[in-house]
Amino acid sequence: MNYQRRALTLALSYAAIFSGVSPLLAAPTRSAPPPASVRAQGPPAAQGADALRQGRRLLRRGRTDQALPLLENALKLAKESGAAGAQARAFDALGDLYALLGQHAVALKHYQSAHENFLAAEAKEGLLQKAVGIGENKFNSELMLAKIAETHYRLGNNSESASAYQRISVAKPDTGAVTTAKKGFGFLSSVKSAVTGPPSASTVTEGVGLASKIQEAIALYHQVIIYTNQELGLGRIDFQNNQLDSAKKHFENALAVAGGNNPLIANLGQTRRFRVAARTGLGDVALRQGKSKDALKFYADAANGAKADKRLDLMWPAQRGTGKARLLAAANEKDTQKKLKTMNEAAASYREALATIETIRQGSLRADDARTTFLATTEDVFDEASGALAEMALMSASAGAATLDGQSLAYAAEAFRIVEQGRARSLLDMLSESRAEITEGVPAELLKRKQENLEQQQDIAQQLTGVSLTNEPPQESLDKLEGKLETLAVEYDSIENQIRAASPRYASLTAAQPLTLEAVQQNILDDQTVLLEYSLGNENSYLWAVTNKGVAIHRLPARAAIQEQAAALRDQIVPQSLRRSIVELAGSPVRGLADDRGLGVASGAASGGGDGGTFAGVSHTLYQTTIAPAAALIKDKRLLVVADGALNYIPFEALVTTAGGTDYSALPYLINANEIVYAPSASV
Incomplete structure (x- = not known):
């Protein structure tokens, strides 16, 4: 085989993977002029909103090179209009773009500018908005602090990350009952009818009758999102700093809110994710404290909750945690045979986690579960699983033998396959989300339906949990939006299966198996x-x-x-x-x-x-x-x-x-x- 030719062929992929940027995601060295649609005549504010909308849509597709000039133009027009809210939304989108490129220091500057502008916009809100507590600028400014904290964490700046989380100002939401009192962001009474009933102002008192029940429910959901983000973030930092008692308290706070008895909030997508994350965090704390039995219980609770919610994306972290807990138990085992048996049980848990991850990867993630975050986080599972099997291979190896055989070779081969699977998945996912011609031969109608479905999911997710284009809360109830999101996710899986059936080439590229x-x-x-x-x-x-x-x-x-x-x-x-x-x-x-x-x-x-x-x-x-x-x-x-x-x-x-x-x-x-x-x- 011509190894030089093979190496040269793979070099392009090699450079893309290990620089952290795919050919699609490579940042352009200078801005291209905005498309004609952005340069169209009209009020600057309308042009800016259109540019932001188009830029966000391209960014969701991973088309950062095309999104960048649109988002920069949106920021330019927002500055010309002097609208702080519009500037904040453009800065936020640019921050997301640079975060996607791995340029976290640049993303941080944009998130900081977004936060400052959301604060300026909040200061200009009317008395009515502040009284009811429904202003989106309050939520958005706190959301930017969470993004700033997360970006500092990614940069390894734990102190700065903790400081940003501590700047978040939000009361602990009361999710323990169907009827919720006035707390945090404002009047949050009659949540059940707010979520399930038609828009109404009948429950709002003291002269603020323009506030709808839907907006009150959205405010509560936003409050839950910000509070649990803060608690989970601080818990993660304390855990990394080995401040286990403090970490445990933060995770318990998050679980108390996300696991409340209010079914209308507890059943929403982000709340379910937070609930599993909190239980998994508590399992991690118990694991580090050497309490493998306690850790196994927390992980089992997390896995059962994910199973009850029918959310595979929530299941794999618990399966991984179970594997980690069993590895800890094995490390404390003195008898070699018992140690190997427990390690086999750990390996079985990791196999379940990897199988779940593979199922998700071949299907879809809901739009409020970022694919880039999913892929980055699951890398640890591949590392831990392969490491466990590698240790089992070394434990089983014949003393003095130059090469492996028998069971030790089988363990080493499985560990190798997992390492290769992780590497292959990274490259294949880059290809599938890039402009590589992997969709050749796929019916155009199916590709259009797939893209439209994904965009609808992302629009709804943005309404529920992100910075809205209009800075207005959703006009539909939470349960309707959540139901639409679930339906679209199921439809997306169906479309993806139809595409694979229609194009063997697409199926072979997106579901390729690494070599043994x-x-x-x-x-x-x-x-x-x-x-x-x-x-x-x-x-x-x-x-x-x-x-x-x-x-x-x-x-x-x-x-x-x-x-x-x-x-x-x-x-x-x-x-x-x-x-x-x-x-x-x-x-x-x-x-x-x-x-x-x-x-x-x-x-x-x-x-x-x-x-x-x-x-x-x-x-x-x-x-x-x-x-x-x-x-x-x-x-x-x-x-x-x-x-x-x-x-x-x-x-x-x-x-x-x-x-x-x-x-x-x-x-x-x-x-x-x-x-x-x-x-x-x-x-x-």
């Missing part, structure tokens, strides 16, 4: 090639060394340790002072990837004049960690490297195989003994 370990050995590797596939984990990392005749698996240090070693080598190759991000290379202050995600280099970087001895030392350290464990299998063969995490930024050719030496030109580089090619996956 045996298939890789037979179809990818020849006698002179060794596959080195890495999977970095929070506690341990793993290396699969595979030839066409044998398989070995090696435990490596945790992700953080390997990242540190990789960063040290990268600092020697491209000093920090000489790096340039793609943003700088493109000449744009906001577009492109942040410096911590790219590999930008400046001219003259190669002549940085570093210490050859220091370079040789850090390079050899990384060699010892990542290559040396498999040296007996590698010898002088060609290496097909499937890297992970920080290892994607390292040229393996520059690894030094023997300690010592200071002359760059005379160092024993790995490339001197082994040809090296790269791929993002052994299967795709």
